[in-house]
Amino acid sequence: MTPNVAQSTALPPDPSKAVDPATVPLRERLASQLQRRGAPAVLVLVVAIASVNSSTFPTWGNISTILVGNNFVWLLALGMTFVIITGGIDLSVGSMYALGGVLGAYGAQHSGSLMALLLPLAVGAAWGTMQGLLVARAAMAPFIVTLAGLLGARGLMQAISNEGGTTYLVPKNSFFASLGSGTWVPLIILAVLFALGALLLARTRFGATLTAMGGNENAAVLMGLPVARAKVLVYMLSGTLAAAAGALGAARLQSGVTTIGVGYELTAIASVVIGGTLLTGGSGSVGGTLSGVLLLGVIHNLIDSNFSQYGSAFTDTVNGGFLAVVVLLQTLLRRTQHLS
C-alpha cells in the first residue's frame, strides 16, 4: 500500500492514473475526459463552425484581435487558476490590474522602462503576499480577504492617480511601450507566461503541492507538505500576474487608465471554471484555462461581429447563460466521477 500512496502524491494529479484504468467504468472515464477536454473540444468546434460560415472570422487580422485585443486580461485567469486549484479565490485581480496599469504608466513617465516594470511587479507581489498571509496564517476566508483587497487596491490606485484626476502617459517609442504594441511581442509574452504556468502546475513539486492541498488540505498538512507557504505563494503569484497584466495593458494603451478592471475578476473566474478547473480545488489545468479564455474570446468576437446591434449587453447575457450551462454540466460530470 505504502508505495502506492507515495506514488499518487508525487505524480501530477490525475484521478484516472491513481487507480488502474481498467477497473474504472467506461462512464466515469468518459466523464473525466469530458471534464478535462470539454473546453478545448468545444473551442475547436466553435472555431470550425465560425470559419466555415464566415469569411471575416478566419482572417489573421480578426484572429490577432481575439488573441491580443483584450490587453493581457488573460493573465488574470492564469493567476486565478493557481488560486482556485488550492480551493481559494482571488477577487482582487480586477483592482490589481488597474493599479498595475497606473503604477506602470507612472513609472514609465517618471523614471523609465525599468521602473515601469519593477514598480507594478513589486506592489502586486507585496499585495498578494499580504492577502496570502491573511489567508494562510490568520485562517481568514479567501473570499473576504480578497474582497477587502478589491476595495483597498482600487483605493490605492485612486490615491496614486489623485482620484482619477491625473492620467500618467507612457512615453511613445520607449522600451516599455514596445512591450505592449503590435501583435507579436504581446503574443510571445502571453505564450511564454502560459507555458511557464503550465509547467509550474503540471511538472513541479510546487504544482503537485497545490493540487494536493486543494483536494484535501488536512491530508496535505498531515503528509508534511508546506501548505501555508504554498498558499502565500499562490496569492503572491496571482497578485504579481494581475499587476503585470495591468502594466502591460497600460503599455499597450499608452496610459494608466483608472476606470479599467472593474469586474475583470468575474470574467477570470468564469474562464477558469469553463476551462474545467473545479472551484472546490484539487483539479484543473492551465491548458484548460487557456481554452476557457479563448472560448470566451471567440464567443465575444462572434457576437460583436454578428449581433453588434444589441451591444455588449447581449454578450453579457450570453456569457452568463453559457457559464450557467457549463457549471451545470461540470457538476453532472463530477458526480459521475464521484469527485464531489
Next chain:
Amino acid sequence: MSSITWGRATLDRARIRHVLQEYGVYAALLLLFLVAVTLNTSFLSVGNMRAQLLQVTPVLVVALGMALVIGTEGIDLSVGAVIALAAAIVPLYLGYGFPGMLVVVLLAGAASGAVSGTMVAFARVQPIVATLALMIGLRGLANIINGNAGKPVTDSTVAALGTGNLLGIPVMTWVAAGGVALVGLLVRRTTFGRQLVAIGDNRQASRLAGLPVRRVLVTVYVISGVLAALAGVMLVGYSAESDPSTVGLNYELSAITAVVVGGTPLTGGRVRVLGTVAGALFMQLISAVLQQHNIHQSYQQIIEAAIICFAVYAAQERGTR
C-alpha cells in the same frame, strides 16, 4: 500545575472575546455615532439623518436576504444584477398600477432566486458560481430590456416609496424595518429558521436528519431575490429613473460587508439579523463621517477594506479547535 488559575485565565479571556464578538458591532456603532456628533454637531440635523437613512436602507434590505443566504454557508453575488433587472421592469409594468408592477417585479426577483437556488440545492453548484452566472447574465438582460438607456420614472407612488416620509421617517425605512422584524422572527421563531441554521452548520447531517434541505435552500435564495428586487424599486423611486447599467452596482459587495461586519460568520450556521442592521449602519456612518471631513474616496475605500478584514478576524471563533 496550577490548572485552576490557568483555567480561570482562559475562561476570562474567552468570555471577553465572546462579549466582544456578540456586542462589539453595537459598541463600535455607538462609539462612531458619538464621534460623528462630536466632530460635527450638525450631523444630528433632520436633513442629514434623513439623507443617511435613504442611502443605507436599500443596502440594508439587500443585506437581510444576504444574511439568510450566508447563514446557509452560501453567497449571493446576483443581488446587484437583480436590482438592475427590477429597475428595468418597473417602467414596463407601471401601466398596471403600482401594486401590479410591484407583483411583477417581486416575481422576477423570486424567479431569479429560484434559478440560483435550484442550481445550488439540486445540481449542487457552488453558490459563488451559480450566482456569478446570474450576476453577469441578468444585468445584460436588464440592459437589453431597457434598450441600453436610462428611462425617467415619474410615478408618484414609486417616488413616495423612494423619497417620501411617514411620521418624519422615510417610507422605505418603515418598509425595511418591517423586513427586519419579519426576517428576525423567521430566523428565531420558525421551524424554517431553525432548519436554515442547521443546514448552514452541517448540510450532510441535516440531510441525514431528514430536514428538507433542498426546499429550504431554494427558499432562502428566493427570499434574497425578492428583497433585492424590492431594493431595486426603492432605488428607482429614489433616483426617479430606471438605469440598469448603473443602478445597484456593487450592492452585492456592500451587502456582504454589512452582514460580515455585523458578525454573521461566512462559514454559515448562524444568522445575526440585528447585527446585520448594525453592520449596514456602521458602514454608512463610516463613509458619511469620512465624506463630511473631505477624506477622499480612495482613502475611504482603503479604510473600509481594513474594517472588513478586522471585523472578520475579530468574529472568527478561535480556541475551539
